[in-house]
Amino acid sequence: MSRTTDSELVEAWRETLREFEASGLSQRAFCEAEDLSLSTFGYWRRKLEGMREPQEVRFYPLDFLKGGQEVEGVNLVVELPGGVVMRFSGLAR
Numbered sequence: 001m002s003r004t005t006d007s008e009l010v011e012a013w014r015e016t017l018r019e020f021e022a023s024g025l026s027q028r029a030f031c032e033a034e035d036l037s038l039s040t041f042g043y044w045r046r047k048l049e050g051m052r053e054p055q056e057v058r059f060y061p062l063d064f065l066k067g068g069q070e071v072e073g074v075n076l077v078v079e080l081p082g083g084v085v086m087r088f089s090g091l092a093r
Contacts, residue, residue: 010051013044 020030020041027045031038064074076088 010048013048014031017045
């Protein structure tokens with residue numbers, strides 16, 4: 001028997017919770033229908049409530065142009081939520 005990894009277990013419970021939300025059933029009725037322990041269901045619901053689902057990571061190329069020509073030595077400042085500021089100096093290809 002193979003062991004389930006933590007990430008596989010988390011994803012399985014996320015899917016179960018999505019199915020519950022779509023079902024329109026009460027927690028008790030859903031757990032009875034799916035043969036799940038109500039306490040285990042509640043544990044995972046609370047545990048995953050505060051966890052974000054992983055988002056797809058995307059990278060976009062940045063072209064720095066001035067007058068249609070590529071610029072060398074660009075300085076870039078990125079301000080993120082929560083007050084995080086990232087500064088990149090002298091960017092060049």
